[in-house]
Amino acid sequence: KNQVEQSPQSLIILEGKNCTLQCNYTVSPFSNLRWYKQDTGRGPVSLTIMTFSENTKSNGRYTATLDADTKQSSLHITASQLSDSASYICVVSAARLTHASGGSYIPTFGRGTSLIVHP
Amino acid sequence: SQTIHQWPATLVQPVGSPLSLECTVEGTSNPNLYWYRQAAGRGLQLLFYSVGIGQISSEVPQNLSASRPQDRQFILSSKKLLLSDSGFYLCAWSVVRRYNEQFFGPGTRLTVL
Numbered sequence: 001k002n003q004v005e006q007s008p009q010s011l012i013i014l015e016g017k018n019c020t021l022q023c024n025y026t027v028s029p030f031s032n033l034r035w036y037k038q039d040t041g042r043g044p045v046s047l048t049i050m051t052f053s054e055n056t057k058s059n060g061r062y063t064a065t066l067d068a069d070t071k072q073s074s075l076h077i078t079a080s081q082l083s084d085s086a087s088y089i090c091v092v093s094a095a096r097l098t099h100a101s102g103g104s105y106i107p108t109f110g111r112g113t114s115l116i117v118h119p
Numbered sequence: 120s121q122t123i124h125q126w127p128a129t130l131v132q133p134v135g136s137p138l139s140l141e142c143t144v145e146g147t148s149n150p151n152l153y154w155y156r157q158a159a160g161r162g163l164q165l166l167f168y169s170v171g172i173g174q175i176s177s178e179v180p181q182n183l184s185a186s187r188p189q190d191r192q193f194i195l196s197s198k199k200l201l202l203s204d205s206g207f208y209l210c211a212w213s214v215v216r217r218y219n220e221q222f223f224g225p226g227t228r229l230t231v232l
Contacts, residue, residue: 041207042226043211043224043226049220109162
């Protein structure tokens, strides 16, 4: 069964500090991994997308890493700002397209890490 | 550029009333379309997805149904709402050639009283 586990469930940090969020997955065969940011009451917005051959991807103060061997990813936020307060969701997609049960392009979502940045 | 619209933004409905949420996508053709529900403090739950007009797959049994009458239109419906249908409903689209990366709409907050 495809699964995505995120940790920690929630995190509180002070403005200006760095933090790292973790994502472990068992999705197979692997196609890509994405990190989304979801502000309260809004739809998720994509931060990064990484395929099998990529092990790091940056988007401003956000840097995602991927270790396909250990099936782990991390999202590092540098010099946090109050606007970084949000839920961060890890999403992993399988590589094979099929409409039968057990394998598809339907992504598997983690439950998210809730980040609160305090002034 | 592509855009995705959802309406209404918020909705308060009594138990037993019908529901119709609409989602439309602009700027792309033949997208995959999705309906998700997010309960308070919970992750996203996939409800339905569609790979083409009239093609609907349901991921979980529930009180809801979906339809895709046009290529870029996806509708979520219910004949009789339950209290447990309350939540934040998100529509999303993707295209296979872009790694099926999903793009989400602004969401609809549904409260069933």
